[in-house]
Amino acid sequence: MINRWTASMRTAVCVAALVCVGAAPALAQSKGYTAPRTPDGHADLQGIWEIQKSPDKDLDGSKLIVDPSNHKIPYKSEALGQKKDNAKNSVANDPLNKCYMPGVPRINLLSYPFQIFQTPDYVAIAYEYIHNYRTVYMKRDKHLPDIDFWQGDSIGHWDGDTLVVDVGDFNDQTWLDKAGDYHSDQMHVVERYTRTGPDTLQYEATIEDPKVFASPWKIRAELKRDTKPNARLLEYECQYLADEAAKKQGK
Amino acid sequence: MRAKYAIAAVGAALLAAVVPVMAHHSFAAEFDASKPITVKGTVTAMDWVNPHSHLRFDVKAENGTVEHWSAECLPPNGLYRQGWRKTSVKPGDEVVVTGFKAKDGTNYMWTQSVTTSDGRRLFAGSPEGPGGPGGGAPPAGEPKQ
Numbered sequence: 001m002i003n004r005w006t007a008s009m010r011t012a013v014c015v016a017a018l019v020c021v022g023a024a025p026a027l028a029q030s031k032g033y034t035a036p037r038t039p040d041g042h043a044d045l046q047g048i049w050e051i052q053k054s055p056d057k058d059l060d061g062s063k064l065i066v067d068p069s070n071h072k073i074p075y076k077s078e079a080l081g082q083k084k085d086n087a088k089n090s091v092a093n094d095p096l097n098k099c100y101m102p103g104v105p106r107i108n109l110l111s112y113p114f115q116i117f118q119t120p121d122y123v124a125i126a127y128e129y130i131h132n133y134r135t136v137y138m139k140r141d142k143h144l145p146d147i148d149f150w151q152g153d154s155i156g157h158w159d160g161d162t163l164v165v166d167v168g169d170f171n172d173q174t175w176l177d178k179a180g181d182y183h184s185d186q187m188h189v190v191e192r193y194t195r196t197g198p199d200t201l202q203y204e205a206t207i208e209d210p211k212v213f214a215s216p217w218k219i220r221a222e223l224k225r226d227t228k229p230n231a232r233l234l235e236y237e238c239q240y241l242a243d244e245a246a247k248k249q250g251k
Numbered sequence: 252m253r254a255k256y257a258i259a260a261v262g263a264a265l266l267a268a269v270v271p272v273m274a275h276h277s278f279a280a281e282f283d284a285s286k287p288i289t290v291k292g293t294v295t296a297m298d299w300v301n302p303h304s305h306l307r308f309d310v311k312a313e314n315g316t317v318e319h320w321s322a323e324c325l326p327p328n329g330l331y332r333q334g335w336r337k338t339s340v341k342p343g344d345e346v347v348v349t350g351f352k353a354k355d356g357t358n359y360m361w362t363q364s365v366t367t368s369d370g371r372r373l374f375a376g377s378p379e380g381p382g383g384p385g386g387g388a389p390p391a392g393e394p395k396q
Contacts (some may be wrong), residue, residue, distance in 0.1 A: 112328075167290050234327070234331055234332075235328060236328050238302075240300060
């Protein structure tokens with residue numbers, strides 16, 4: 001009796017293993033993990049996510065830069081002067097210290113959570129940091145002409161289980177970190193969001209800017225889900241900086 | 252005469268918050284990480300503001316004079332995630348505050364934890380303090396109270 005049971009268990013396990021092996025190519029790009037599905041059949045990226053160790057103090061030289069392999073942002077030599085100027089007075093000149101928008105990818109790399117919502121036509125990302133949001137348009141494939149945005153214009157498509165977001169239409173007002181790393185209005189960012197486990201999301205961004213960088217460069221970070229019961233976005237407002245500025249103007 | 256305060260050992264591993272301070276000052280420039288302090292006092296106010304909340308409390312010196320102290324804490328979203336609520340401390344509460352004193356000699360400190368007289372201990376510091384940025388994961392489970 002026991003032998004027959006064991007044999008049928010063995011058979012069941014072998015069948016299951018064959019099924020898994022058969023599905024391997026689809027699993028490979030998400031490191032062996034298959035995310036649950038949304039009703040329209042795509043990987044479900046929804047939830048509250050946050051980077052665990054923000055590189056915002058200084059992205060240049062951070063291990064988050066995976067290309068180039070020396071982890072340095074490949075500035076054009078003529079663009080380095082502006083970086084140095086920014087660094088000299090970084091606390092005063094950091095756009096975040098003026099309550100300005102963080103831009104992309106900086107907003108995903110701050111130590112504040114963000115929440116992803118998915119519909120077939122849009123992916124919406126709501127950020128705790130100064131009530132920011134990005135709408136990723138899944139049914140548009142061209143950036144809006146003749147307009148620029150602090151947070152860029154995001155258009156998305158699926159590459160298997162990876163959400164690919166093409167971000168353009170940037171203005172030149174944001175920094176990439178607190179240290180003064182910057183970009184021009186020619187910056188173009190391609191993001192890749194991939195679930196790697198029940199509570200982890202891999203975030204990659206390839207950044208190019210023909211005015212500032214000699215070549216495209218790439219960052220990769222792991223974001224963790226907020227799994228605490230009743231997890232939710234709170235507020236982080238920066239009206240205190242506006243209040244300070246108003247005080248300085250004698251209001 | 253200054254109030255006596257105990258020098259307590261501080262475990263950097265206790266820093267569990269993930270919300271950073273704004274970059275308008277750096278911990279190392281403003282506070283002395285080599286001199287952890289523990290201060291006992293009576294709460295006068297709690298300001299729930301960005302970028303730092305402030306716990307304001309009075310400390311009675313040995314000679315009876317009263318020192319007005321201010322302890323720099325996380326912003327409200329960070330405190331909330333550490334289990335703080337607006338009712339956690341009230342004016343008149345006796346508290347024990349651990350952290351690091353300001354280098355400029357004023358009664359200002361970076362706060363690591365606040366313990367109330369009924370034994371509740373709440374963490375109030377950001378990982379940009381001692382232990383460096385990115386210190387540890389948030390505490391597991393729903394905060395008590």
